[in-house]
Amino acid sequence: MFGFFLKKNFCDVWDNLFYLILINVVSVGIIAASYFAVSASVAAGTFLSYPVFVLCCGLLMSVLFAWGANARKIADFNSPKWGIFFAAFKTCFFTGFAFGVLSGxxxxxxxxxxxxxxxxxxxxxxxxxxxxxxxxxxxxxxxxMALQWFVPLYFLQEDNTFVKTLKKSFIVYFDNVGFSFLMLLHNLVLLALSVLTFGLIPGLNGITLSCTNACRLRLYKYDWLEEHKDYLEDREKRTSVPWDELLAEDRDALGPRKLGSFLFPWK
Incomplete structure (x- = not known):
């Protein structure tokens, strides 16, 4: 399952590279402005730097949160749209801001x-x-490790509230500790690549897309368990999820992507 996730996520990042770079420019701009704002507050010799840092985290997360709506579209094999981003920014600003403040x-x-x-x-x-x-x-x-599932769960399951999503994030983590740890390592690698590319590729929004792709695929497990109650109640059977069967439709939708298709997409 993790191998297919890596392939799909790479394809999604490559196919939507233009959108990712542009939205990452916004995120990098916020990070740069936040750095100067926090530095100025520290130079003032007051405790003002703490609330400034927290508010900057809230603003940055509100942008990442709004991108989560497009991340879901991409994960579902659809194309991102700026209209979706601005609509999500308007409706989910306070949710993303609150999550950012909490994280900061x-x-x-x-x-x-x-x-x-x-x-x-x-x-x-x-x-x-x-x-x-x-x-x-x-x-x-x-x-x-738990909070990396927050943004994906909020957009993948539309009935979730802030508190409900927070609870589900920890539920998903404790039920998938190994997978969550692998995702954290994967995201740290993406973060290192982002530093080398000045935050543009894949950037923080690319990491958001990565988490959304992983969460979307992992949720197949719970849809399957709902249909097989005997596996749901047996801890040993819960690990026997038929991933090949569950991912078959996504494998067909993604298709056999070869190296040439990335370098020469017109062929």
């Missing part, structure tokens, strides 16, 4: 707490502080 505040709290625990350890040599720092690090690690 979480990062700040973890950073401050982690620095405090390590500082206390260096001062007193208390192993208890090391334990608290380790627990905090694991907590943050788990939260990051």
């Amino acid at each position: 505040a979480l990062c700040l709290v973890v950073r401050v707490a982690f620095s405090f625990y390590l500082g206390m350890y260096l001062k007193d040599g208390s192993l208890f502080m090391v334990l608290l720092a380790a627990v905090l690090a694991w907590f943050f690690f788990i939260v990051v």
Whole structure:
């Protein structure tokens, strides 16, 4: 299943590269403006940098969130449209902004707490502080793996609210720990490539598309389990999902994409 996801996601990024670059320009612009805003607030010597950082996270996430509507279209083998992006930005701005503020505040709290625990350890040599720092690090690690499903779930399941999507994100994570970890590694690789391309390819919006593609395919598992209640109630059977059967239609829709079709699409 993961191999097919890698192939489909690469094809989707390549086929929609123009859209991704343009929307990533907006994201890079927000990141650059945020950097100067936070730097200016730090230079002022006040605690203003904390709320400025959180607000910038909210603004950035509102753009990524709006792109989530197009990410769903692309994952469903449709074409993205700017009209969809602007419509989603208008209707989902506060949801994306709230998610960004929550994420930014979480990062700040973890950073401050982690620095405090390590500082206390260096001062007193208390192993208890090391334990608290380790627990905090694991907590943050788990939260990051869970929240990578938030935007995809919100758009793939239209009846979800903010709180409901948050709960489902952790449910999907705890039911797919290994897959979530692989996705985190994959997204870190995409993030490294994004740094090398100045945030343009695949960029943060490309990572959003990656998560949407992965989540869409993974949700096939739950549709199948709903039709096979005996597997749903048996933990050992839950791992016996017939992925070849579930992905057959998507494999046909994607088709046999060869290297030549990427380099010479007109052939």
